[in-house]
Amino acid sequence: MERAFDVVVAGAGPVGLAFAASLAGAGLRIALVDPQAEAALADPADDGREIALTDRSVAMLAASGAWAKIPAGQVAPLRRMQVLNGPSDYAMQLGHGGTGGGMLGRFVPNHWLRRSLHAVVRDLPGVAVLPGLSVAAVQAQRRGTVATLSDGQALTAALVVAADTRRSRLRRQQGIGAALHDYRQRMLVCPVAHPLPHGETATAWFEYGQTLVTLPLNGGRSSAVLTVGEADAAALLQMDDAGFGRELTRRYRGRLGAMRPVGGRHAVPVVTAYAARFVGRRFALLGDAAVGMHPTTAHGFNFGMLGQHALARELRGALAAGRNVADPAVLARYEAAHRAETRLFFAGAEALMRLYAAGDNMPARLLRNGALRLGNLPLLRQALAARMRDPDKNLIGPAGRPGA
Secondary structure (H helix, E strand, O other): EEEEOOEEOOOOOOHHHHHHHHOOOOOOOEEEOOOOOHHHHHOOOOOOOOOOHHHHHHHHHHHOHHHOOOOOHHEEOOEEEEEEEOOOOEEEEOOOOOOOOOOOEEEEEEEHHHHOOOOOOOOOOOOEEEOOOOOOEEEEEEEEEEEEEOOEEEEEEOOEOOOOOOHHHHHHHOOOOEEEEEEEEEEEEEEEEEEOOOOEEEEEEEOOOOEEEEEEEEEEEEEEEEEEEHHHHHHHHHHOOOHHHHHHHHHOEEEEOOOOEEOOEEEEEEEEEEEEEOOOOOEEHHHHHHHEEHHOOOOOOHHHHHHHHHHHHHHHHHHHHOOOOOOOOHHHHHHHHHHHHHHHHHHHHHHHHHHHHOOOOOHHHHHHHHHHHOOHHEEEHHHHHHHHOOOOOOOOOOOOOOOO
C-alpha cells in the first residue's frame, strides 16, 4: 500500500510535534511516524526530566497553542543560576537572587511538553500521526521520496525529516556523519523534597568524578540531577528510597538539608552529537538528530525548537514562492540558519563539559577555576544570562508563525 504526503517526519517527540504545529495552515499533508503506541504519545509517562525553556521557546509554544495546555502549577520559574567547582565555595552567578527581578527561564516537565504538543497536533487538519511504526528506509527518487515503514507500508513525500535521536539510523543511512561523543556516564534524575529553600536558583556543582545539579521546582522541591559513571549510576538505582536520600544528602553536602525522594529515579546515557550536514537530497535533520547537546547545558530542547522554526519558516517561504519544499536551495537556507544558531554554542559547551568531566589533576583544576572567574566578569556574565534567556534574539513575528 502506498500513501502520499508532502512531508514525512520520523519521530513524534516534542520537536517533531512542534514542527508539525509550526506548519499548521500551510496546506501541507504531514505524516508523523513514531514507534511508540498512541496511548504513550497522547499521555506520556513521567520520565523525570525537567526541561529549561527560554523566552523564545515559550513564545513558540504559545503561538502553537501548546503553552495554554500546560497547567500553571507545572511551570517553575528559574531566576538565578550558580556554578561551583570542586570543594570551593566560589561560584559563578547568573541572574537575580531570591524571588525578585526577571527570570532566566522556566522549567516544565518533559512529559507535559509532549502531552500538550500532541494535543495540539492531533486536531490539526492534514496531519496524520502513525503510532507503533518506524521509518525503516528512505529512498530519494527523481520526482519524490519513498519512506518505507517497519510494516512494509510505503509513504511517498516531497521531503522526509528525521527528528529521532542523536544516534539517528536514518542520518547514517543517508550517508551523513556526525561528531558523536559518549561520555560513558549516566544522568540520573529524581525529584526531592528538602527543608532549606532553593530561592528559585539552579545550582550546577562540578565535583571531581561527578556533576551535581539541583533544579528549582514548585512546592519547595527540586529535581536532583547527578551525572556519574555507569557503575555508580547502577548502584544508585539499586538503593531503596531512604538510602538514596541519605546518599544524595551526602553528595550534595547538605546544601539544601536532608533530601527525600518524592518520585521515581530515571537514568539516561550522556551522549552528544553534531551532524556533519543537516540536509540531504529531499531530506533534513531536526532536534537531537541534528544537534544533541550535553544535558547539563539545558539548551537541547531550545535548539530543537529553533531548528524546527527555521525549517518551517523556509518551507512556508517556498510555498509562498511557488517552489517545492524539498528544493535544495530551500534546505540549504535552513541548514545555514540552524548551523549559525548552534555551532559556536555547541563547540563552546562541549569544550567546557569535557574540561569539567576531566579529573582533578592540577592543570584541569586551574583551568576549571579560571573559567568560573572569567564567567563572573560583568560583561560576560550579562552575555551568558542573555544566552540563557534566549539563544537567538530574532523573535518570531506578531502572527506567531514561522516566517511572520
